Amino acid sequence: MSEHLGPYELLSKLGAGGFGEVHLALDAEGRTVAVKVLHPHVTADGGALARLAREVETMRRVGGPHVAEVLDASLEGDRPYLVTRYVQGRPLSAVPVPVPDLRRLASGLADALLAMHESGVVHRDLKPANVMMAEGEPVVIDFGIASALDSLSVTASGAVVGTPGYLAPEVLEGKSAGMEADVFSFGATLAYAATGRQPYGQGPASAVAYRVVHHSPDLEGVPEWLASLLRECLSTDPAARPTAAQLCARLGVEPVSRVRHVPPRAMSLADDLATREWRPGKGGPRRSVEESRARHREKVRRRWLIGSGLFVSLLAAAAREPLPEVSLFLLAAYALAVVTDAGVALFSKGLFRRSRMITDLVSVAGAVGLCFGLAAVFSTFTLALFAGTALVVGVVFLLSA
Incomplete structure (x- = not known):
């Protein structure tokens, strides 16, 4: 049985990290989202939670195709959580490497960096x-969380703020x-994607961190067009690294405005550190999950009704001249099925009872009229060809779905 957290219905656990568990969920509109429920040791740290509350307002302004936007947050109660856009795919750490299209990956990551840095x-x-x-x-997830929760008490509680080998030297040295x-992390991530190896090797975290500070990265096998850029990104001197805007310019990423415009809240987070639940798309009551599912079912039913009506009309029109009995049977069977559905709707108490009945009756009339119209305009062979094509397209659609 599914679990509810605020207005969200948690469907399944996607994974867990140092700061929380991530769940696939449905919002009140029936859309899939990712809900990160913070771990107890994080929520027990009042200072870290207050800092995250201050940062969330800024994080919500980051937008773009290569970042998983923060949609909602609730940092009150026993189970504080963040809600982001759900990205269907696999992490870069789980896909085959080297990545074949490095330029596409590099451009997407540079675009994501610029989107974040433009928003602060x-x-x-x-x-x-x-x-x-x-x-x-590429779509970057979990941006800003590690930065907001980087406090001594959270780290001491067991959450590692960052990963050695991808953390910059100044971070490892406490600067x-x-x-x-x-x-720097951008460069290390691309180096891994280009070679399939960790740029600073493997082993204990302390050993990897030492190599990051004192050794050069392993860039053997990186294409030359990318290697020169990665050497600059992986410089131990922060001032020598290019900015996100310079990365985009060198990779040919078109600069566009990616900052999301979020309506100002009635109370600033400086006055109230307990973050309230933000509701995207304000302006009217939010539907319940049950109502959203009912609307989705009705939408799917109408599509099937129209699609099956078109297909039956084609078949009946193609059979009208050589096999009139078959044509009549097809139309009668379709009409009987649809009228039965309308009868069920008549005695139901659903939200769409009236519109469902009207749609059913119109579909029957439309299928019969379309059958006679097609038979009058097209030949039997042409109609049979249309029907066969429609059948193949329908099968392919079902298999892909």
Whole structure:
């Protein structure tokens, strides 16, 4: 049985990280989203939670095709959570490497960095596990969370803020880290994608961290057009690294405005650190999950009704001249099925009872009229060809779905 958290219905657990568990969920509109439920050791740290509350408002302004936008948040109660766009795909850490289309990956990651940095957000934990590959396009997830929760008490509680091998040297040395640290992580992530190897080797975290600070990265096998750029990104001197805008310029990414415009809240987070639930698309009551599902079922039913009506009309029109009995049988069977559905709707108490009955009756009349119209205009052979094509397309659609 599914579990509810606020207005969200949690469907299944997708995974877990240092800061929380991620669940696939449905919002009140019936859309899939990703809900990150924070771990108890994070929620027990009042200072870290307050810092996250301050940062979430900024994180919500980050938008673009290569970032999983923060849609909603509730940092009150026993189970604080963040809601982001659900990205269907696999993390870069789980796909075959080297990645064949490195330029596409590099351009997408540079675009994501620019989107975050233009909004004033530092990811702080960019790595292959936080890059989802959706049909070949990279989408960065979990941006800003590690930066917001980087406090001594949270770290001591067991959450590792960042991953050695992808963290910049200044972060590992405890110095102040800004957007330049994300550029280092960008370089390390692309180096892994280009070679299939960790750029600073494997082993204990302390050994990897030592190599990051004192050794050069392993870039053997990286294409030359990318290797020169990665060497700059992986410089131990933050000032020597290019900015996100410079990365986009060198990779040919078109600069566009990616900052989402979020309506101002009545109370600032500085006055109220307990983040309220933000509801995207305000302006009217939100539907319940049950109502959203009913609307989705009705939409699917109408599509099947129309599609099957068109197909039956084609078959009946093709059979009208050589086999009139078959043509009449097809129309009668379709009409009987649809009228039965209308009768069920008549005695039901669903939200769409009236519109369902009207749609059913119109579909029957439309199928009969279309049959006679097609038979009058097209030959039997042409209609049979149309019907066969429609059948093949329908089968392919069902298999792909």
